[in-house]
């Protein structure tokens with residue numbers, strides 16, 4: 001019974017959104033990737049280099065870093081979410097030291 | 100001065116390029132224009148059949164390119180419209196039989212003689228597509244309201260821009276207003292929003308299209324056909340007229356009135 005109700009709920013949700021809504025979302029996603037025209041390797045390298053630069057200044061929590069391509073209005077965006085814990089002061093780090 | 104060279108292309112196959120070329124060509128001829136259609140889909144010729152001219156072919160585009168006949172000899176006159184001609188593709192050769200400069204040469208010969216040359220491009224982004232757009236003054240991109248077709252149209256728009264032929268204008272084909280209303284199909288606004296180029300026509304899915312190509316009589320000659328009306332409007336827009344978009348060239352009068360109510364009545368009358 002619960003399963004049936006659940007399924008009905010699911011159906012209803014799907015109906016409300018409509019498949020056109022998922023078509024729109026999926027198109028935005030594939031077009032962003034098509035338009036940036038970088039191979040996965042290049043994207044990876046870009047991400048690494050950006051993180052390298054940021055890491056010179058702050059300690060990055062690298063396992064929680066998130067890079068995403070987004071489409072807002074007419075703009076294609078690279079959105080980076082880079083959590084950091086504290087100012088970098090440890091020895092052996094590349095780049096400028098603060099203080 | 101001289102005629103305008105318009106290439107009809109798409110990226111994805113089977114979206115309605117050949118149907119559009121035939122119908123826009125007939126509609127332009129009905130408007131009194133001198134028109135030549137060129138089938139640039141070498142090896143997969145279709146435009147002759149859709150036009151109902153397959154039994155009159157002697158020479159084709161490859162014969163012209165290779166100097167085996169004069170341009171005039173490869174031009175087949177339409178049965179009803181004497182100012183409408185077709186240059187068919189070869190069915191036996193492949194795309195390497197024609198070059199970009201051949202296409203430009205043929206177009207330059209035709210330009211002083213006609214008002215419009217419409218070139219039916221093959222699908223894809225390879226040599227055949229490059230040949231078809233080489234002489235173009237204007238490019239129409241046909242797409243369907245589906246993810247894969249719109250994605251490929253976006254790729255084509257990028258390539259056109261890189262080739263200095265962009266951005267082109269969009270023909271959205273096979274739209275079903277009932278499905279758009281239910282939220283089960285991308286709308287014309289969705290597609291223009293995503294591709295960010297100008298729309299030149301919205302052609303509904305239409306039951307008269309297949310019988311028309313069965314008979315070799317383009318659907319624009321059928322006055323009952325809504326797709327035919329849409330192609331007619333595209334021809335007028337190509338010809339420089341400012342034709343308002345129909346209330347989505349729609350089937351259901353009640354739905355149309357509802358849409359008008361909700362949209363304030365003027366949203367549907369985008370200018371072409």
Ligand SMILES: Nc1ncnc2c1ncn2[C@@H]1O[C@H](COP(=O)(O)OP(=O)(O)OP(=O)(O)O)[C@@H](O)[C@H]1O
Nearest residue numbers: 112113114115116117118222273303304305308309
């Ligand atoms: N508006 C429409 N309503 C209904 N059927 C359509 C419509 N437009 C095209 N079709 C049908 O879709 C099919 C493909 O059309 P068409 O041959 O014009 O596409 P194409 O883009 O030229 O294909 P190709 O890439 O193979 O050259 C045909 O059967 C045609 O009759």
Ligand SMILES: [Mg+2]
Nearest residue numbers: 116117140145
């Ligand atoms: Mg075709």
